[in-house]
Amino acid sequence: MTEAAANEAAELDLGEEIVVAEGIHKSFNRGQKEREIHVLRGVDLKVAKGEVLVVIGPSGSGKSTLLRCLNFIAPPDAGSVTFLGHCLTGEVPRRRPAERMRYERDLRFYRTHIGMVFQHFNLFPHMTAADNVALGPTRALGLTRREAKERSLEELERVGMGEKARQYPSQLSGGQKQRVAIARALAMRPQLMLFDEATSALDPELIGGILEEMKRLAESGMTMIVVTHEMGFAREVGDRVLFMDEGVVVEEGGARDVIERPQNERTQAFLSAILS
């Protein structure tokens, strides 16, 4: 390890921010007058190493879009995301092919360090659970098939899916699919995990298991940004809560403080609606 890298690592351990987003704006159907929807209207966000940030808010408030902006699946229209000290904007250098390729490569590199778990799992239906987990390590990290296979089984084992390694997604229950999806994200050994309503599509009796898995991950020191409607989880596992409405951060603070003693009217209205 170079000295600079060692310093950087040391700094990170001292609670340095892993990800800093500044002034994120995002619109859909951009440039189409009537249909343009301004989803994010200048969102700032900071997450320190090992921190669990929970993002709550009514549907349509831009929570999911915010996560998608952070890993550039939906590149922000304006603003920047600084991840481990590297700053990226949504501005694609279109003119020069070489620059554009470098930008694409940076993005890919950056995404390999950010795991994402989706509401609808998004497992690849034509691959077994083991192959789903091994795809990223082989194709994005350059591991050999054997190494990836080993890592895949290890990660599946960790989420209790070792026995299901050779099953296809269609043969798994919702909860099992989400476990495989978590294993798939973790197999990349990410620095940051994004959870986009990971339990919203699950049957009620399966939600607890996935939340338990997420809690264990948080306790192991993983940095996480969690979009959820599970207030119990937010209060118990979250370090900080961010309440969003209509594309802006309305209130932000310690998880317990925000959920138990919300200051803002809109937060109060939302929480009383969701908790009653």
Added chain:
Amino acid sequence: MTNVLAYEFAWGPVLDRWDLFLLGAWLDVWVTAISFVLACALGIGIAVLRLSGVRLLSAPAFAYVQILRGVPLLVFLYWVYFGVAIVIGLNFSPVQAGIVALTLTGSAYTAEIFRGGLQALDAGQAEASRSLGLSRTGTYRHVLLPQTLRIVIPPLGNVFIGLLKGATLLSIIAVSDMVSVANDLNINFFTPFEAFTAVAVILVALVAVFSAGVTVLERVLRLP
């Protein structure tokens, strides 16, 4: 009303030349097979360009499909075999010209089929792949196309059958396929009904065999 039964069928000349018919049919089959594979490769490329979201790429791809779908195979055959030779001095053999014409025609159809197949996939598939750090190409290769393939096999089978029947037009640019065998026979014996019935029978048989093959392929690729 004419009496149909007054005509005496003469199957002898056809049956005597069964080997020539089969040789001709074999040529139709391999010419079609090569054209089909090329048309699929081209079709995937055009479908990807159409879905690229970059107007500079998707607009020409759209125009390509619209134009090539409209031009009859017959016109392509004449263009490629006679036209190209005159205009730019590039001489294709009849079989080469046939393959080029069939590929071009086929690619317009396969492009639409692959586009439909790719669009049928959930957007979350590409998102999940990209979030793992796979490149655009890797996403297509490992995630999107393998799933698309399973959706498009039946319609691609139709394109193959269409090309196989289209290949019977190749005799007009002097490709010695089974239609040219039937033509010769007709000229020599004046038995058009028997000669072309032979072509029809062979094609129906080929299509039946091919369909069975497609069914097997679908079953092999079916996911649990």
